[in-house]
Amino acid sequence: MQKPRSLLIAHRWIALVFAPLLLLQAATGAILLFRDELTQFALPAETGKDGKIVPLSTLAGAAIKAFPDLHLKRIFFPVEGKSAAFAQLEGTDGTMRYAAIDPDSGIVLASGSIWRFPHEAALQVHYKLMSGPVGLAIVALNGLALAVLALSGVWHWWPGASRVARELGAPARAPARLKLRMWHRSVGAVLAFVLLSSAVTGMLLSVPDIPAPWAAAVTTPEPSDPDAKSIDRAFGLAQSAFPASEPRDVRFAADGSLSVNFLAPRGGKWAVDVVTVSTIDERVTSILPFEQNHALWITALPIHTGDTIGPAGRWPILAAAFALVFLAISGPLAWWRSRRKGRGS
Incomplete structure (x- = not known):
């Protein structure tokens, strides 16, 4: 079947426009697989x-002492007990600062902007x-x-079921x-499904967090x-709501409430049970078990990272990331070579 040339032209121009961003997303995504x-x-x-x-208040106090003019936003507990605790703080002007805190002594080990912590910068x-x-x-938009x-690349390449194996490669004398x-x-053809999966789940993770232009501004307390x-x-x-669970992180809201995310291994690596407590009234205001959380990220994130199929799932995602790096470089390079050859002739 004759493929419309307009499809190939559209494929090339979309790739040329988004190649730098695709390259950046592939590189940072590969890093985050080993975060x-x-x-x-x-x-x-x-x-x-x-x-x-040390108590949570000690971790919080150490972070606030490092940046007294900023307000505490979040504290991550040590990863598998082997890393420092990690605090995020924010100023009224949106300035973000970070602090790594020793969980045994409560001493700040490192602090500064996001560039002081490359793993957070990649995220x-x-x-x-x-x-x-x-x-x-x-x-x-990059995911789209x-x-x-x-999709367009596979459709343009598709040679028919009987010729697929023969077309997956390049003649030695070419x-x-x-x-x-x-x-x-x-x-691109071999890893199209994984790339498509990453693209769709990436959109599902980002789109819900984009505020609607028509939405009224939310006034938050000082x-x-x-x-x-x-x-x-x-x-x-x-903790009393999930006494046997390990806390992953705590969010500090402007209204004085704490939202604690407890690991819920029954739902996979990213699953959490969430408990929100008012520090002013000293009472639990909400409990959200993993099973009752219907946010899109609950389904999309494990697919995006490969964790849906277990710890080994990140390897096909890593292969797709390397493939995307190759595609983002080889596509524009092939286009540039063809343009140069055309001018030379």
């Missing part, structure tokens, strides 16, 4: 042999290009572009220029950091 290991390497804890962790670049709602929208490229184009098509006793009492109330 836990990189966190443990970059932020090793100086924890004693007993492995005890923020991959998720929203460090640009808030605009970055989220661009990332979502990748989905279109995967010119280098043609080999590059053939391998570009073959790699943030204030609760005192140490209130923090520990609130955390204790949250």
Whole structure:
């Protein structure tokens, strides 16, 4: 069947426009597949042999002391007990600062901007290009572009079921220029499904967080950091809801409430049970078990990271990331070579 040339032209121009961003997303995505290991390497804890962790209020106090003009937003507990705790703080002007805290002593081991912590920088670049709602929208558009490229590329390449095996490769005697184009098509065809899956789930992760232009602005109270006793009492109330669960992180809201995410291994690596507690009223205001959380990320994130099929799932995702790097470079290079050859003739 004759394929419309307009499809190939559209494929090429979409690829040329989005190639730099696709390359960036592939690189940061590959890094994030090993985020836990990189966190443990970059932020090793100086924890004693007993492995005890200081109270949450001590971690919070250390972070606030490092940046007294900012307000605490979130604290991540040590990853598998092998890394430092990690705090995020924000100023009224949106300035973000970070602190790594030893969980055994409560001493700040490192602090600074996001560039002091490359593992966090990779996450923020991959998720929203460090640009808030605009970055989220661009990332979502990039996901749409990748989905279109995967589908259009396979459709344009498809040689028919009987010829698939023969077309997956390049003849040894083919010119280098043609080999590059053939391998570009073959790699894209082989990993098209994984790339399409990454594109669609990436959009599902970013689109819900993009504020609607017509939505009314939400007025938030002036943030204030609760005192140490209130923090520990609130955390204790949250822990009592899931006494056998390990806390993953705590969010500190401007209204004085704490939202504690407890790991829920029954639902997979990313599953959490959420308990929200008011530090002012000292009572639990909501409990959201994993099974009752219907947010899109609950389904999309494990697919996006490959964890749906277990710990080995990140390897096909890593292969797709490397393939996307190759495609984002080889496609424009093949186009440039063909343009140069056309001018030369």
